[in-house]
Amino acid sequence: MENIFMGEYDIIVIGSGHAGCEAALASARMGHRTLMFSMNLEAIAMMPCNPSIGGTGKGHLVREIDALGGEMGVNIDKSFIQVRMLNTAKGPAVHSLRAQADKNLYHLEMKKTLEHTENLDLRQGEVTDIIVENGRACGVRTKTHTWYSAKAVILATGTFLKGKIFIGDAVYSGGPNGLASSEELGDNLRKLGIDLRRFKTGTPARCLGQSLDYGKMIPQSGDEPPVPFSFMDDQIGENKGLCWLSYTNEKTHDIIRQNFSRSALFGGQIEGIGPRYCPSIEDKVNRFADKARHQLFVEPEGLDTDEMYIQGMSSSLPEDVQQAFYSTIPGLENIRIVRPAYAIEYDCIDPQELKLNLEYRKIPGLFMAGQVNGSSGYEEAACQGLMAGINAVLSIEGRDPFILGRDEAYIGVLIDDLVTKGTNEPYRIMTSRAEYRLLLRQDNADQRLTEKSYRIGLATEERYQRTLAKKRSVEAEKVRLMNTWVDREKASEFLTAHGTTETEGRISLFDMLKRPQITYDDLSEVDGPDRPVLSYHERTGLEVEIKYEGYITKQLKQIERFKKLENRALPEDMDYENIEGLRIEARQKLSRVRPVNMGQASRISGVSPADINVLMVFLEKRRRERSLKR
């Protein structure tokens, strides 16, 4: 059967989830004709699991996506229900923003943005195959017997690829949230020689808010005023709703225990590997048997719906058991479930088969992003989509790839972890994964990344100018604080009032701000009339830089050491199999991952420090051989 040619594009994106949206937007905004496929346009930027964006580490990713000119931060600022800054009891490096999202609004706002983006076409349809010619990805075929050509293809299939749903003993093919799975594409990817493996995840039930007794639960409100995710937003309005905290009890656990055997998880039907950090409730009860209760949050799915999400209670138990155990929870006694909890298993690749620019090594022109790479989470997906979009563009333009280092961004940490170390479970970002946590803060993402993105042609002029303006005013204010002195008596009175010790002589505002007890806002009490009005982003940036100066310097020094290996490039044409002196395991691992520099090579498990030494000597030898020939 002849396929119908339907169009020529620079870049085709398969999938319209968080990765797909960012990939398509980045590519189109960088001036390339882009086509984004969606199995169903209603599923654009769908949040099939929790109705929230951000959180620890994830909030950092959103700020970085935003700083690079991505859409997630802007979009959640338009569609949040409530916003909280987490970890405020700890230092600024781990402050993390999280927003409850109005799911439908989030979807609609993203769809609107996509629809109005120049160079970008949306198309509802199921891609069934990737066309590879001369080893290069150059187009896609669809279920409706059409085909499209492209210079690069970005695969962002999320959990749709050969998706399988588990509820009790019911097992059937399906994608998330009642949508159809993508079957043929999975088969055809295997035919292209792409190794696929199975991961799993799950989601709790949704219920009607009117069936709950809020009097028995503890309300959780947002911060006032809500802090924006996007650097482009100064104010984003008010919080619009509450979340609710409740707990399971022994009765809940008894019911779950009695029905362990009816769980797909323990029944052995699920072969996929689930994340340790996101266990289902039956898993929690099983593994933490001595814990008397588990907490759960009841969260609104949106403002235009009565549906509520029961965070912390995902399950693959049969529906009668779900009804029974949810009803044991205070506030949920009369629960009316509208969507049952389920587990989902799906195809994903081994990310070690990717290059750091997210290109599939064996098929140039094919980029991959999101859950198909073995990650988990909207934010993790979105940042990969953004990076895949940027790199697909750079690759077809013949430009150098855009790689962020572990010392530059959480995005860099995430991609390096996936590509260099691989993962055995759906990968979630954590601030603990970053070596240079003090530098990779959510308050300085703009200063770290916007200029880079501007230089490659993604971040807008407006955003870049805003970044520069913030830098200027923070610097100017720093100088002003250093040169503004308060006499001893006045300063001592101020300092003791704020619970710190007095001063022996006059003291600058700068030195006062260095004390942990004093905030920038406090300083207004002793400041002069020339105190400027700073934006939220400027105030935070300034305060952190001054308070943590010493530690930041320390960490910068560590980075210098780290850079020594990171700056030693490894040529792409290295024939590791034939380097004498490398251990066999190292030869295999290096051939597989094909690191771009010594630093990356050293992070591959199975490559020993001695192997790195051998490599260094080998490279030097090769360099000299070549210079002799010249």
Next chain:
Amino acid sequence: MEDTIAAISTPQGEGGIGVIRISGPGASDIIKEIFCPAGGKAIRELLPRHMYFGRITDNLTEAHKADNGCGGTDPAKHPLPALIDEAMVCYFPEPKSYTGEDVAEIQCHSSSVSLRKILSLVISKGARLAEPGEFTKRAFLNGRLDLSQAEAVMDLIKARTDKTYEVALDQLEGSFSRGIRAIRADLTDILVDMAVNIDYPDEDIEELTYEKLETGLRAAAGKIDRYLATCGTGKILREGLKVSIIGKPNVGKSSLLNALLREERAIVTEIAGTTRDTIEETLSIDGLPVILTDTAGIRDTDNVIEKIGVERSKDAFNHADLVIFTLDLSRPLDEEDLDIAEKLRGRKVIVFLNKEDMAEAVRRGEMQGITQENIAGLKELLPDAVFVEGSAREDRGLAELRDCIKNIVYTDRGESQSADIVTNVRHEKLLRDAKDSVTDAVALTESRQPLELIEIDVNTAYVSLGTIIGEETEGDIIDEVFRRFCLGK
């Protein structure tokens, strides 16, 4: 660009001369810190490729370094610094050296004790132990080796690393590494708690309070301290326990030495004052290296040659970790014995009562000798001394003597004889690093700094401990390699 590395460059075992090689920017400064040329002139700048003769010492004072040098010309003004070994030193500034960097070489006697001691000293002055093949690697990277040698260099690194890796594996089986793992497990607990508290603030988990954190950190610090406390013992295990056999002439000191060595080395005669020089022998008591010095009798003498011997005896005596005070039971206790006993007050002493075969005769009054009353008096004079009866000639009481020597090292420091004693200089350094980091973390905890700042120090300690057992790598992996497999070149 690089740091300064050092290693014993000559093969282990018998040989006349041993060489310690230092390479890197600190090479000449380290030499200036530890080397005092004969003739006393202080070295301000080492002449390139010039051979110096002098002594290696670990207590070169500012006075020695300044002005008139190391005291050669005016001993009264600048007393001679204590000697570790006599040595020849040569300095090769970059680029004309083996590695292409600044290189200094110390030639000294080849005894492993002396070589290791000097190496420890060099390391204490800022060098770090070189990795297998590292000098060669640097030489290659700096263009000092020709291309054809490259393959050989890689093989060398590989071969040596495999070997050291085996050694490392051996160590992994030991209780020392189990102990390190245990401390590391404690830190893991803390790090995990921190990670969970930082990354999952909304979860229903136990809060990591500053109090709990402090308790955990202090416990880890305590465990690290216990290892650090063994470093003294470790030094003895590494460099040997210095034991001086002392006693008036002809009480059987040389016989005792020989009996302990089980071979006739010293000339043993009946004539007092035969041993005119100190004789130093190394023996192993169940793995404990013991450097045994048989001294010339400490007595006033007019004989010039013997006088030198007496001087040396006194020197050996002064530096000994343990003194074996030998008495002849068949000769009455005299003033000379009591003088020596007097000098031994406050020292670690084993009193060896030689010729116990004669004791019975003395007791029966058949011959003169040391009486039970004499011994009681000595015990009063030296209340901490251990008394062992035996006969060097008849090979009796020696097993007991050996046990006593051993016990002095181990029980003295409150430990059983186990593998849990830190003998390796590198391990000691890493343990100290870990301790420093934990101490920093405790200080930050006390001042209630944010968790993520404290975490940096805890993680640093964790990495240091991991490096000991080769389980964790730092950011700068190249340096890490060399710390991991460090057995010298």
